[in-house]
Amino acid sequence: MPSSSMNRRTFVKGGLAASALGALAACGKKSDGGGAASEGGEAAGTAATGGVVKYYLSNPVAIDPYNAQETQGMQVTQALFDSLTDFDWDSGELVPRAAESWEVSDDAKVFTFHLVEGAKFHNGDPVDAASFKRGWERICDPTMATPSVIAYHLNPIKGAEAMQKGKAKEIEGVKVIDDLTLEVTLTEPMAEFPYICTHDALAPVPQAALDDPEAFAHAPIGNGPFMMQGEWVADQYIDLVRFDDYYGEPAKIDEIYFSIQKDPETAFREFEAGNIDFTDIPAGRIQELESKVGTSDDGYTVTPGKQVLKGEEAGVYWLTVNVKDDVLSDLTLRQAISLAINRQNIVDTVFEGTRKPATSVFPTTIDDDPSDVWEFCKYDKEAAIKLLDEKYPADSKGKRGIKLTLSYNSGGGHENIMSCIQGDLEAVGIECTQESMEWAAYLSAMGDGTVQIGRMGWNADFPIMDNFIYPNFLTTSENNYSKYSSKELDKGLVEARKIVDEEERKAAYRKLNQIIAEDMPVIPLMYYAHNHVGSERLASLYNNPQTKTDFETVEMA
Amino acid sequence: MIKYIAKRIVQFIPVFLGVTLILFVLQNVVPGDPIKLIAGEKKLDPQTEISLRASYHLIETDENGEAILDENGNTIETPLWKRYIQYIVGLLQGDLGRSYQQNGKPVADILAEKYPYTIRLALLAIIIESIIGIAAGMISAIKRYSAWDIGVTTVTSALVAMPAFWFGMLQQLFWGIFLKNVTDGAFYLPISGAGGPHAEFQAWAYYLLPAFTLAAVSTAYTARIMRSQLLEVLGQDYIRTARAKGLSRKAVIFRHALKNALIPVVTYIGMDFGGMLAGAILTETVFNWPGVGFETYRAITSRDWPVVLGSVTVIVVVVMIINLVVDVSYAFLDPRIRFDGSKSE
Numbered sequence: 001m002p003s004s005s006m007n008r009r010t011f012v013k014g015g016l017a018a019s020a021l022g023a024l025a026a027c028g029k030k031s032d033g034g035g036a037a038s039e040g041g042e043a044a045g046t047a048a049t050g051g052v053v054k055y056y057l058s059n060p061v062a063i064d065p066y067n068a069q070e071t072q073g074m075q076v077t078q079a080l081f082d083s084l085t086d087f088d089w090d091s092g093e094l095v096p097r098a099a100e101s102w103e104v105s106d107d108a109k110v111f112t113f114h115l116v117e118g119a120k121f122h123n124g125d126p127v128d129a130a131s132f133k134r135g136w137e138r139i140c141d142p143t144m145a146t147p148s149v150i151a152y153h154l155n156p157i158k159g160a161e162a163m164q165k166g167k168a169k170e171i172e173g174v175k176v177i178d179d180l181t182l183e184v185t186l187t188e189p190m191a192e193f194p195y196i197c198t199h200d201a202l203a204p205v206p207q208a209a210l211d212d213p214e215a216f217a218h219a220p221i222g223n224g225p226f227m228m229q230g231e232w233v234a235d236q237y238i239d240l241v242r243f244d245d246y247y248g249e250p251a252k253i254d255e256i257y258f259s260i261q262k263d264p265e266t267a268f269r270e271f272e273a274g275n276i277d278f279t280d281i282p283a284g285r286i287q288e289l290e291s292k293v294g295t296s297d298d299g300y301t302v303t304p305g306k307q308v309l310k311g312e313e314a315g316v317y318w319l320t321v322n323v324k325d326d327v328l329s330d331l332t333l334r335q336a337i338s339l340a341i342n343r344q345n346i347v348d349t350v351f352e353g354t355r356k357p358a359t360s361v362f363p364t365t366i367d368d369d370p371s372d373v374w375e376f377c378k379y380d381k382e383a384a385i386k387l388l389d390e391k392y393p394a395d396s397k398g399k400r401g402i403k404l405t406l407s408y409n410s411g412g413g414h415e416n417i418m419s420c421i422q423g424d425l426e427a428v429g430i431e432c433t434q435e436s437m438e439w440a441a442y443l444s445a446m447g448d449g450t451v452q453i454g455r456m457g458w459n460a461d462f463p464i465m466d467n468f469i470y471p472n473f474l475t476t477s478e479n480n481y482s483k484y485s486s487k488e489l490d491k492g493l494v495e496a497r498k499i500v501d502e503e504e505r506k507a508a509y510r511k512l513n514q515i516i517a518e519d520m521p522v523i524p525l526m527y528y529a530h531n532h533v534g535s536e537r538l539a540s541l542y543n544n545p546q547t548k549t550d551f552e553t554v555e556m557a
Numbered sequence: 558m559i560k561y562i563a564k565r566i567v568q569f570i571p572v573f574l575g576v577t578l579i580l581f582v583l584q585n586v587v588p589g590d591p592i593k594l595i596a597g598e599k600k601l602d603p604q605t606e607i608s609l610r611a612s613y614h615l616i617e618t619d620e621n622g623e624a625i626l627d628e629n630g631n632t633i634e635t636p637l638w639k640r641y642i643q644y645i646v647g648l649l650q651g652d653l654g655r656s657y658q659q660n661g662k663p664v665a666d667i668l669a670e671k672y673p674y675t676i677r678l679a680l681l682a683i684i685i686e687s688i689i690g691i692a693a694g695m696i697s698a699i700k701r702y703s704a705w706d707i708g709v710t711t712v713t714s715a716l717v718a719m720p721a722f723w724f725g726m727l728q729q730l731f732w733g734i735f736l737k738n739v740t741d742g743a744f745y746l747p748i749s750g751a752g753g754p755h756a757e758f759q760a761w762a763y764y765l766l767p768a769f770t771l772a773a774v775s776t777a778y779t780a781r782i783m784r785s786q787l788l789e790v791l792g793q794d795y796i797r798t799a800r801a802k803g804l805s806r807k808a809v810i811f812r813h814a815l816k817n818a819l820i821p822v823v824t825y826i827g828m829d830f831g832g833m834l835a836g837a838i839l840t841e842t843v844f845n846w847p848g849v850g851f852e853t854y855r856a857i858t859s860r861d862w863p864v865v866l867g868s869v870t871v872i873v874v875v876v877m878i879i880n881l882v883v884d885v886s887y888a889f890l891d892p893r894i895r896f897d898g899s900k901s902e
Contacts, residue, residue, distance in 0.1 A: 052755065054755065059855075061658065061659075062660060064660070066660075067660060069596065142604075142608040143622070145612065145661060146609070146612060146655075146660055146661030147605055147608035147609050147612060148605070149595050149596040149601055149605055149609070150596070151602065151604075151605055152602045152605075155602070161604065164602075164604045164605065164608070165604050166623065214660075217660045229754070230754070233753070233847075234659075234667075234670060234671075234847070235671070235845075235847040235851070235852075236750060236751060236753055236847050237750075237753045237754070239753075239754050257753075257754065257755050259750070259753075260845075261749065261845050262841070262842045262845050262851055263842045263843060263845065265726075265843075266729070266748075266749050266842070266843055266844070266845050267845075269726070269729050269730070269733065269734065269748060269749070270733075270748065270749055272734050273729075273733045273734045273737060273745075273748060274737070275748075437588075438588075438589065438858060439589075439594075439858065439859075440588065440589025440590070440591075440594050440858065440859065440860045441587075441588035441589045443589065443590075443593060443594065444588050444589050444590055444593070445588070447593070478601070478602060
């Protein structure tokens with residue numbers, strides 16, 4: 001039959017074309033057993049399992065502790081550097097890191113850290129108390145070519161602000177007692193200061209960081225379990241190898257290859273092609289992936305066959321309500337809005353049920369006390385209507401004469417959330433319009449106080465309750481976008497920071513939480529949750545609620 | 558000719574000053590404070606903000622680099638015109654300034670890192686576009702209404718209608734994932750990036766998919782322009798004359814028709830090349846290509862004005878040069894076009 005012969009010919013042609021391209025692809029391919037494999041072989045002597053983990057990263061802002069601020073860059077920083085302390089999420093306790101022990105004075109103002117002996121930087125320099133002082137002063141030094149933007153972490157230390165203002169050449173409150181002893185004096189008591197010391201910004205740096213800051217920013221020399229292999233290649237990759245002179249338990253893998261990707265969708269395709277081991281899950285793919293590669297038991301650890309992570313993070317998504325706004329200064333209205341929002345519906349429809357509705361400003365990873373919830377932070381449409389009826393009676397069309405604008409930054413998928421909220425509010429008679437702005441414009445508007453209701457997220461810098469309250473609700477805090485001011489809270493914060501006993505302190509912060517709950521300067525919506533997937537090549541990978549992967553415990557299959 | 562080129566180069570200056578001036582004014586009009594944005598979601602503390610503004614010369618400073626305060630203790634903003642003059646003076650000395658982000662990395666370094674990738678990708682795409690586009694358009698015109706013609710017209714319509722990023726994704730799914738699975742890992746192509754320490758392929762293999770994707774739409778346009786131009790020229794009297802005097806079909810097409818039909822095609826390809834050198838945001842995003850387009854886009858969204866200004870400056874110069882080259886090339890395609898200004902035709 002002519003038609004079938006035609007088909008066969010087309011088929012042969014097509015096959016030829018495909019194999020020609022295939023041959024092209026094959027000759028573009030490097031031969032196996034190249035440089036990387038032999039390097040792996042050399043290092044294998046000390047490794048338990050070895051191997052390379054290929055890790056997706058969106059473009060980091062900085063990998064040097066000097067500007068360590070966002071999760072992407074800190075993923076790299078924490079593999080390169082060890083700060084004084086570390087937080088163990090399993091036990092919920094602070095554990096030693098570069099400092100083997102520490103003492104606090106009775107007034108919670110003076111802290112003495114004892115460093116681990118024999119620790120070294122990747123270039124062989126010793127990690128001593130002076131290297132911490134150097135690291136901290138570098139951040140506060142206004143004469144650096146580009147001043148650091150994260151000096152505020154050090155503000156509790158006596159003299160840190162004076163140095164930032166150029167009034168002092170060093171931080172008065174940081175004293176080197178001897179090589180292995182560092183003494184830190186604070187301006188105000190703060191019993192939780194050692195938690196601040198978990199932050200990567202407070203890592204020690206060798207002299208090289210001051211000699212050539214430019215080079216150090218692209219290839220930092222740290223004291224952590226991994227060291228840089230070459231420089232950070234912007235927009236492409238960062239390559240880390242195990243540091244064999246590490247003072248602690250050596251890492252099990254040989255290498256971390258951070259693949260920097262512009263688009264998480266591309267990263268996910270690379271994951272599907274088998275080229276990336278750990279990545280984010282694009283919207284709408286979670287359920288499909290869960291049925292294919294299984295869900296992690298604890299939500300944080302990837303093991304073969306249980307590869308999707310959905311654990312709750314130490315972050316909260318809320319609506320910032322401008323309490324100085326003519327309409328929104330009414331507390332009843334704020335309470336009614338909070339009651340009218342169906343949070344479960346948002347997490348189910350927009351996030352496939354991975355996130356959890358918020359009941360307070362504290363994520364449950366920070367405080368799991370079930371009694372510490374906000375009274376009005378729940379969905380109760382009837383109660384909302386009842387509250388509104390008293391003050392804002394509805395007209396014949398069900399409208400109450402309240403008009404609100406919901407603002408958000410474009411490009412983050414927030415429009416879906418805002419549409420849900422708009423629907424919920426209109427269902428109780430509050431008229432809403434949406435307004436989206438570019439991130440830059442949005443931040444300016446939020447700062448200027450021209451936004452009525454806007455979205456904001458807060459991720460823990462340090463895993464303590466203070467970090468959720470102090471930066472956001474203190475009258476003078478920089479991030480207080482609600483323009484909220486409560487004398488009771490401001491005073492309570494100062495007192496709470498003084499309490500050395502942990503349980504007593506937690507109780508104090510829960511009380512402060514209730515003050516905010518009564519005033520509702522924000523309306524908590526949901527807690528962030530992991531949305532990651534690992535490959536079947538990973539024997540074990542733990543990613544904590546602060547979205548940091550514990551690289552020294554990662555094992556390859 | 559030389560006089561013409563010199564005249565055109567002199568014309569660069571006002572265009573260039575105009576473009577940079579517009580961008581400079583825009584800095585003050587577009588909402589969003591670049592310095593506040595450096596700290597991401599967290600707000601900058603006031604002291605750091607002052608230090609940063611001083612280090613970028615956005616506020617008046619004394620000789621020690623310390624901010625000068627007015628009687629109310631506020632910083633004094635450097636006026637726009639002063640900053641513009643500073644910028645132009647710096648530019649003449651080859652200094653494009655420092656990025657507000659990326660630890661204050663010099664803009665020249667950023668562009669030097671990214672431009673080679675953009676240029677190589679653009680060159681490859683233009684080669685693909687020229688060869689395939691012109692060839693397909695010619696075949697289509699010469700064998701008008703044949704299966705070839707219908708094929709070319711259909712494929713080009715489809716390509717023109719297809720968004721670049723979607724076409725790119727399809728390619729990634731086919732060459733990187735489908736083919737790898739079907740051949741059990743024997744044949745496939747790299748789907749993103751430009752190599753690195755764990756590159757499985759030679760460096761050139763990483764150019765294949767982005768270059769074909771970048772060239773796709775332009776190739777389709779080139780083919781369509783080529784087809785219509787050639788058809789028009791082939792209908793002219795002088796072509797019939799050439800045939801009548803006994804020249805072969807091949808000679809007529811290549812020696813007489815092609816040259817005349819090429820002028821609009823060359824204009825299009827030239828303009829397209831200029832556009833590609835400005836970077837291709839979508840292609841660069843999908844294929845994670847470390848080019849200058851995404852960098853410019855990122856700089857605009859984060860109000861990183863020095864980088865925006867730097868890349869626009871370079872783009873303006875490059876586009877003006879390419880336009881000049883295209884204009885000059887007309888003279889070789891059509892001897893009637895002269896630039897010496899004495900007498901044309």
